[in-house]
Amino acid sequence: MEIKLLDLDDDAEPRGYADVRIAAQTVDRPGEQASSQEQIIESLREASPDFSEFIRLVALRAGEVVGIASVGLRERLAIGSITVHPRYRRQGIGTALLEALLPELRGREALENRAVVKGSAGEHWALARGFHVTASRVVQRLTVADVEPDSWELTAPAGYRVEQWIGEAPEHLLVSVASTRRAIHDAPDPGRDPEWTPELVRAEEAEDQAADVEHRVVVAVEEATGRVVAFTNVRLYPNDVEHTVWHDTVVAPLHRGRGLARWVKAHMLRWLLADKPELARIDTGTASANSPMIRVNEALGFVTTREVVVVSRSV
Numbered sequence: 561m562e563i564k565l566l567d568l569d570d571d572a573e574p575r576g577y578a579d580v581r582i583a584a585q586t587v588d589r590p591g592e593q594a595s596s597q598e599q600i601i602e603s604l605r606e607a608s609p610d611f612s613e614f615i616r617l618v619a620l621r622a623g624e625v626v627g628i629a630s631v632g633l634r635e636r637l638a639i640g641s642i643t644v645h646p647r648y649r650r651q652g653i654g655t656a657l658l659e660a661l662l663p664e665l666r667g668r669e670a671l672e673n674r675a676v677v678k679g680s681a682g683e684h685w686a687l688a689r690g691f692h693v694t695a696s697r698v699v700q701r702l703t704v705a706d707v708e709p710d711s712w713e714l715t716a717p718a719g720y721r722v723e724q725w726i727g728e729a730p731e732h733l734l735v736s737v738a739s740t741r742r743a744i745h746d747a748p749d750p751g752r753d754p755e756w757t758p759e760l761v762r763a764e765e766a767e768d769q770a771a772d773v774e775h776r777v778v779v780a781v782e783e784a785t786g787r788v789v790a791f792t793n794v795r796l797y798p799n800d801v802e803h804t805v806w807h808d809t810v811v812a813p814l815h816r817g818r819g820l821a822r823w824v825k826a827h828m829l830r831w832l833l834a835d836k837p838e839l840a841r842i843d844t845g846t847a848s849a850n851s852p853m854i855r856v857n858e859a860l861g862f863v864t865t866r867e868v869v870v871v872s873r874s875v
């Protein structure tokens with residue numbers, strides 16, 4: 561068996577890479593709509609605002625791609641997964657890919673996979689190969705065609721108004737956007753969110769703009785103070801108009817329990833669907849212990865599709 565960096569210019573390797581992804585998804589996530597070979601190959605050529613670089617490996621046996629590794633690099637962290645074609649599992653290929661991958665992760669502290677299906681081969685393998693479970697999450701999906709938009713028509717909680725923008729936060733709201741976003745650290749599983757400051761908010765906006773990503777934000781402003789007290793954001797990628805991932809929703813501590821999260825999310829849904837009728841699916845991930853957020857999403861029409869674990873090991 562040979563393990564090498566994926567060659568995007570090769571005739572066969574990108575197709576073999578995509579075929580492993582498709583075959584694995586059919587087995588590991590049945591019922592989920594699989595991407596086509598063309599979509600997967602196209603995505604290999606795209607940059608991502610979330611990562612500075614990607615490392616992709618293929619394991620070849622008699623010229624056939626039997627396993628792949630795909631990892632995005634951040635300054636101190638590598639995030640991604642190793643996948644072996646279902647026909648070739650339990651033969652040490654996953655382990656060999658991991659061993660080939662680790663030296664490529666120069667200087668990163670940890671390798672993480674954020675979406676291993678709970679109780680799956682992937683979780684068992686990861687635990688056998690030095691990973692630890694660091695969080696447990698539910699994945700929820702909104703299928704637009706299945707939802708009655710009436711459930712997004714909500715009355716404003718008294719004392720608040722909604723504001724929305726694409727791209728840059730208005731200057732007079734910037735400080736309170738950052739302070740509201742810092743409250744993401746109250747989540748049971750805050751991940752690696754930064755300590756948001758006005759500068760970091762501006763830096764994120766600039767990155768999205770440079771990557772041609774449409775970053776939509778809806779906030780609730782407290783009328784009495786003019787400050788942002790609830791925040792939610794969604795990113796729309798130019799190459800994937802039917803699908804998106806919902807990122808953060810945060811309510812400042814003193815304003816919780818008043819329906820603000822549901823209200824700003826409902827407003828975002830109405831705004832998105834009015835402008836983007838082609839949007840068919842929205843996915844979101846939440847800590848399993850975060851029942852308030854899970855319930856808000858359910859009230860808006862999201863359905864829990866699976867439970868996943870985050871696994872991490874040192875590099």
Ligand SMILES: CC(C)(COP(=O)(O)OP(=O)(O)OC[C@H]1O[C@@H](n2cnc3c(N)ncnc32)[C@H](O)[C@@H]1OP(=O)(O)O)[C@@H](O)C(=O)NCCC(=O)NCCS
Binds near residue numbers: 652
């Ligand atoms: C996880 C995955 C990559 C493992 O690939 P693999 O080539 O079958 O794994 P290996 O042969 O190297 O397995 C090494 C050890 O992991 C453990 N393991 C692997 N699969 C397992 C399973 N289904 N049940 C229990 N333990 C398992 C075993 O201890 C195994 O050693 P053994 O076969 O001598 O008992 C493969 O199952 C896969 O592609 N899953 C879907 C993608 C995924 O979830 N990736 C997450 C990892 S980042």
